Amino acid sequence: MIAALELGLIYGLMALGVYLTFRILDFPDLTVDGSFTTGAAVAAMLVVGGTNPLLATLAAIAAGLAAGAVTGVLHTKGKINPLLAGILTQIALYSINLRIMGAANLSLLREDTLLTPLRDGGLMGTAVAVVIFAVVALVFKLLLDWFLHTDLGLALQATGDNEEMIRSFGVNTDRTKVLGLALSNALVALCGALIAQYQGFADIGMGIGLIVAGLASVIIGQAIFGTRTIVIATLAVVLGSVVYRVVIQLALTIGLDPNDMKLISAVLVVIALVLPQWGLFKGLGARLGLRRTHVGAKAKVDA
Structure with missing residues (x-):
């Protein structure tokens, strides 16, 4: 269960990225499946090549920024449908990720990573590791909170809420879309880099279906x-x-x-989407029942 908490907190970074596009920007970005692997591939390749793990992780973030920006440019300048723009970038990233790694799988088991001190200290799988990952997730959550309350962040929110209105105030919505997609995929790539170092390998298929996990977390x-x-x-x-x-x-x-995990993820998303609607219906039914009781009582008084 400790491992689930650790993974949940690390994947929380990816979920924040998905939240930024799907909830804030109202953009169904499917780049996530590709940019996650890109972050893992870049970090793993640089670590294997002897680069400092921190610099390798920063490079992974930059790669995610670039991937998100490409999707944004395809949509804003190429006038391509948001879903299609994300799919095109995702498909292109598959080949790019293979080029980066040079193979379908890259091992980090004998390499020094950001998590090596935790492993050497016997802290992985303990409450200490959970606290450390929680602090990391909290730091990026607070940074995102701060950004979304800046003028640029408010413009980003307004772009998702009412693009035509905010454009009438002189805001370049194309720019805010590209920025939002870039920041989202930077968080996703950071998550990929950390997961690769956590698991001890990067794999070309590690991002497949990840968007479902991200949506499940958000919903x-x-x-x-x-x-x-x-x-x-x-x-x-x-x-x-x-x-x-x-x-x-x-x-x-x-x-x-374990082969049913994608199916379970899809079922969880469906449940999370349906239950609030049922709650709404129940609440509406309760209000209607109360109203009927009130009307009945009033009729009796009038009689």
Whole structure:
């Protein structure tokens, strides 16, 4: 269960990136599956080549920025549908990632990474590691909170809420879209780099279907913890990632086939989408029932 908490907190960075595009920018970005692997590939290749792990991780972030910017340019300048723009970048990244790694899989087991001190100290799989990963997730959550409350961040939110209105105020929405997509995929690539160092390898298929996990984290977290403010919404996203990984771990513990994890992820997303609607219907039914009772009582009084 500790491992699920660790993974949930690391994947929380990816979930924040998905939140930035799907919730803030209202852009269905499918670049995620590719940029996640790009971050892992760049970090792994540089670490194997002897680069400082911190610099390798920063390079992975830069690669994610570039990937997101490409999707943004395809959409804004090429006038390509958002879904198609993300798919095109994702497909292109598959070949690029193979070029970066030079193989389908790259091992980091004998290399020094950002997590080597934790492993050497016997802290992996302990509460200390969970706290460290929680601090990392919290730092990036707070940075995102701060950014979204700046003038540029508010313009980004306005672009997602009402693009035509904010454009009438002189905001270049093409620029805000490219920026939002770049920042989102930078967070996703950072997550990929950390996961590669956590697992001890980078694999060409490690990002396949990741967008479902990201959506599950965002939807589950916000369904449980709410979205009243940006600060609460981003915290809910990170906690949703943890809940998602814990549920996956429990599913494996009770004996479900690991090959069914994608199916379980899809089912979780469906449940998270449907349950709030049922809650709304129940609340509406309760209000209608109360209204009927009130009307009936009034009729009796009038009689």
